[in-house]
Amino acid sequence: MQFVFSEEHLMIRKAARDFARTECLPGVIERDEKMIFPKQQVKQLAELGFMGMMVDPAYGGAGMDTISYVLAMEEISKIDASVSVCMSVNNSLVCWGLETYGSEEQKQQYLTPLARGIKDGDLYIGAFLLSEPEAGSDATSQHTTAEDKGDHYLLNGVKNWITNGSSASVYVVMAQTDVAKGPKGINAFIVEKKWPGVTVGAKENKMGIRGSDTHSIHFNDVKVPKENRIGDDGFGFTFAMKVLAGGRIGIASQALGIASGAYELSVNYAKERKAFGKEIMHHQAIQFKLADMATRIEAARLLCLKAAWEKDQHQDYTLSSSMAKVYASETAMWATTEAVQIHGGYGYVKEYHVERLMRDAKITQIYEGTSEVQRIVIGRSILK
Secondary structure: OOOOOOHHHHHHHHHHHHHHHHHHOOOHHHHHHHOOOOHHHHHHHHHHOOOOOOOOHHHOOOOOOHHHHHHHHHHHHHHOHHHHHHHHHHHHHHHHHHHHHOOHHHHHHHHHHHHHOEEOOEEOOEEEEOOEOOEOOOOOOOOOEEEEOOOEEEEEEEEEEEEOOOOOOEEEEEEEOOHHHHHHHEEEEEEEOOOOOEEEEEEOOOOOOOOOOEEEEEEEEEEEEHHHEEOOOOOHHHHHHHHHHHHHHHHHHHHHHHHHHHHHHHHHHHHHOEEOOEEHHHOHHHHHHHHHHHHHHHHHHHHHHHHHHHHHOOOOOHHHHHHHHHHHHHHHHHHHHHHHHHHHHHHHOHHHOHHHHHHHHHHOOOOOOOHHHHHHHHHHHHOO
16 A cells, blocks of 8 residues: 555646646635636636546546546645536536446537537536435435437426536436336436526525536426437436446545645644734644644545545445545534634634635535435445
8 A cells, every 4th residue: 555646646736736826816705705607717727637637538538547636626625616616516427427328429529528628719518417406315306307209308397506507518417207117217318508498597695615606407398319318218316326426536525625725724824823922833722723633634635535546446436435525524614613713803704715615615515415425325335
């Protein structure tokens, strides 16, 4: 067992760190306050090859491994989780799903521009549509329907909480084709936003990751060609679960980055802020907080890297990705709260960034599988 990154890994981490500090940090507070989608930053990520990191170069990707993805996600999430979640959805939920389970025609038509992140000079990214008003953690309760009409499906329904909802050009949509079959009657479809009958709802006014565009998506008699179904008939629910298992590595890495960013800000603040005649880093109460933060963050990082390594080795990473997500997300919530405490009154104002990181941290315990769902996955796995 080796705990040494390759030269390529170190280069990718540095590139992501430099990008986050030079391109994402300026304006991050304004984007958060005004809910401005970071289109320019995401487009620049695409130009760096970070929107299709793990996709084969034959399909427009960078051909990197999952460890590289974790390193990049952590660095960008330290600065702006609204940027990193766009990157995570496109990489983990959309590109990986299409490359792994899509047909050759689907890969040529959709995966290649999605992996590049740019088409005809403009941003071209995807979104993953599973959640509904009455189908969150219970993903089997799909009310969106896809009626088989012979040469096409007729899609009707509403999807909620969709990251990249208005900025995406392509949607990967789960819908119920045969209610009698339950989960085995669910299919996954590739749907273009520009098609007639597709409507984007209002942008959600969120507590955190406010720069990312989260919308409801409405489908009204949308004609979906048969060739846009992913996999065999009834494969949709299995597809969604397989994709989400990998997606949890991305969100775990995002949570890790949020925690790590709060920790780094706290260390710097502790070296500068004085109380009772000396820098607060010399007070044991602050040292203990920083020590606990560093330890938990390192544990979360190792869990993320273990899940990434197992994925790269083509092993079953379902358990490790759930462990990484639940631990990293709860570490992020705890560490950012501690960071606000260390900063005192300054931690409660936007200028010092940690209050934003605390708000951003909360969603990592909820989306792509709540902490409760992760514990169910872990419990079932260890009790087999």
